Amino acid sequence: MQTELKNADEQSIGQAAALLQAGEIVGIPTETVYGLAASSLSDSAVTKIFKAKGRPQDNPLISHIASLEMLPMVVQDIPESAYRLAEAFWPGPLTMIMTRSEQVADSVCAGLPTAAVRMPSHPVALEVIRKAGVPLAAPSANLSGSPSPTTAQDVLADMQGKIPLILDGGACSVGVESTVISLAGAQPTLLRPGYITPEQLEEVLGCPVAISDAILNRLKDGEKAASPGMKYKHYAPKADVTIVNGTFDAYKDYIREHNEKGVFALCFEGEEEFLPCPCVTYGHETRPDEQARALFSALRELDARGAKTVYARSPEKTGIALAVYNRLLRAAAFRVTEV
Ligand code: AMP
Ligand code: MG
Numbered sequence: 001m002q003t004e005l006k007n008a009d010e011q012s013i014g015q016a017a018a019l020l021q022a023g024e025i026v027g028i029p030t031e032t033v034y035g036l037a038a039s040s041l042s043d044s045a046v047t048k049i050f051k052a053k054g055r056p057q058d059n060p061l062i063s064h065i066a067s068l069e070m071l072p073m074v075v076q077d078i079p080e081s082a083y084r085l086a087e088a089f090w091p092g093p094l095t096m097i098m099t100r101s102e103q104v105a106d107s108v109c110a111g112l113p114t115a116a117v118r119m120p121s122h123p124v125a126l127e128v129i130r131k132a133g134v135p136l137a138a139p140s141a142n143l144s145g146s147p148s149p150t151t152a153q154d155v156l157a158d159m160q161g162k163i164p165l166i167l168d169g170g171a172c173s174v175g176v177e178s179t180v181i182s183l184a185g186a187q188p189t190l191l192r193p194g195y196i197t198p199e200q201l202e203e204v205l206g207c208p209v210a211i212s213d214a215i216l217n218r219l220k221d222g223e224k225a226a227s228p229g230m231k232y233k234h235y236a237p238k239a240d241v242t243i244v245n246g247t248f249d250a251y252k253d254y255i256r257e258h259n260e261k262g263v264f265a266l267c268f269e270g271e272e273e274f275l276p277c278p279c280v281t282y283g284h285e286t287r288p289d290e291q292a293r294a295l296f297s298a299l300r301e302l303d304a305r306g307a308k309t310v311y312a313r314s315p316e317k318t319g320i321a322l323a324v325y326n327r328l329l330r331a332a333a334f335r336v337t338e339v
Contacts, residue, residue, distance in 0.1 A: 003160050005152055008124040008167040016167055017131030025049055027141045027155040028128050029169030030120040032093050032178050032194070033148040033296065034155045035064070035138030036163070037128070040074060043105040046137050050107070052162045055144040060110035061137040062095050062178070063117045066129035074117045074135050076101050079183055081205055088204045091121035093174050093195045097182040108137045114184045124169040140177060141166075147235050147299040147331070150175050154300060175293035176323045181209065190215065193323040195292065215326055216317070218334045234330035237299045239264070239307040241332040245314040246339035248274075254339045255311055262308025266298060271313070278305065285313075288321035295324055299331055 006012040008029065016026045023045040025038045036052060038045035040063040050057060063074045068086065071078065075098040082096055100115035109115050117135070120126065129136050140148040141155040149155045152168035159166065179194030181201060189210040190198050201209050239262075244251050248271060255265055255275055263277045268285040282298040283290030302310055312332065315324040329336070 001161055001164060003156065003163055003166065005156050005166045005168060008169045012165070012167055013124065013127050013131060016128050016165055017133075019164055020045075020128070020132040020134070020136065023048075024165075025052060025163050026128075027152070027159060027163055027166035028125055028136075028138065029122050029152070029167060029172065030064070030125045030138070031122045031172060032120070032174045032176065033150055033172055034141040034152065034166075035125070035136075036141035036155075036159070037064070037136040037138040039132065040104050040108050040135040040137040043107050046105050046107045049137065049139065052159060053139065053142070053144045055139065057107070058110050059139075059144075060112055060116060061108045061139050062180075063104065063108060063115060063135040063137050064125060064129055065117060065119050065135050066126045067119075070129075070135055071117065072101060074101055074104050074115050075099060081188065082183055084204055085181070085183075085201070086119070089196055089200075090119040091126065092119070093121075093178040094118060094201075095178045095180045095192075097180065097184050097191070099184060104135070105137075114182070116180065118178055122169060122172075124167060128167070145234060145236060147237060147296040148177065150293070150296050154297070157300075171293075173293070175296065176327055179323070193326050195289075195320055195323065197319045197322070199319070215322070216329070235296070235299065235327050236331045236333065237303045237307070237310070239302055239310045240335075241266070241299075241310040241312055241328070242335045242337055243312050243314050243328060243332050244337050244339055248313075250339040251311070251313060254337070258309075258311065260309070262306070264302055264305070264307035264310050266302065266310050266312040268313055278307075280305070280307075288315065288319060288324055291315055291324045292320055295327060 095118040179196040180192035272279040282294040315321040
């Protein structure tokens with residue numbers, strides 16, 4: 001299959017919508033990361049997503065809608081809290097889990113009684129959904145397990161020859177996947193951290209949000225994930241990554257002692273000049289929003305430069321930085337060294 005990469009404009013958005021209506025899959029920009037989209041209502045179309053990504057069948061997908069009118073196509077028994085969160089954060093990087101609708105394809109829910117839904121804010125994503133007229137299931141447009149794509153070129157690198165069309169809508173402004181909150185249980189529960197923080201959610205809900213253990217801890221053998229995307233290794237470059245937790249001085253000493261061939265530092269901006277090995281940066285130490293935007297392209301750059309071993313500076317574990325830490329922890333297969 002020939003993969004076309006086109007600037008998103010009226011013509012190419014129309015082409016994307018026609019492909020989606022015909023049961024094809026298309027790479028589209030969103031504000032979080034690039035998505036690989038198919039109609040949420042078509043099992044055969046959604047199956048193509050799993051195949052192109054090499055994604056395990058037990059990992060459910062998020063459906064993307066362009067208006068609240070589309071919400072009942074994906075979920076039912078919608079609690080009042082969902083409307084309050086939608087009012088506060090949609091369109092934007094928040095995904096809610098609720099009871100699934102009858103209509104949504106079984107493969108989107110991966111056998112669960114629930115479905116995940118969000119309204120993205122990227123104008124191209126919204127226009128593609130509107131024109132297609134159906135909710136779009138869209139996981140990140142990368143090969144399963146590798147770093148998520150934050151540019152159209154990243155999508156092409158992973159999906160060339162596997163999908164007919166990629167729309168280029170520029171670099172993603174958020175850079176990490178959406179915050180996922182479950183409203184399906186007795187207490188609202190954060191399943192995946194993102195740009196919308198637990199504190200922001202609690203303020204709107206007026207009640208505490210439980211934080212799933214799996215956000216910062218590896219699942220035990222045989223343990224079932226509440227949110228399958230939180231499993232073990234994920235988002236990983238080819239190099240072995242270790243998070244080095246401590247002050248910058250201690251990190252510097254650690255790198256000096258471990259500075260073998262193929263070692264790279266994944267550090268914050270401005271730290272390169274003090275380190276003895278090749279460096280890739282991901283934002284400024286005090287700017288978690290920059291870290292979120294830069295992390296996945298930094299991981300891809302480490303691969304491109306042939307890194308074998310990566311020692312990463314640790315993000316904070318609160319606010320937006322919690323989302324960055326959660327992704328880096330999986331890229332590192334949970335290897336953390338305290339210094
Ligand atoms: P992505 O990999 O960005 O497409 O995000 C999909 C992730 O959302 C999955 O890996 C799950 O972690 C979460 N998710 C989607 N649907 C559900 C669901 N019904 N129940 C729990 N988590 C879900
Ligand atoms: Mg993904």
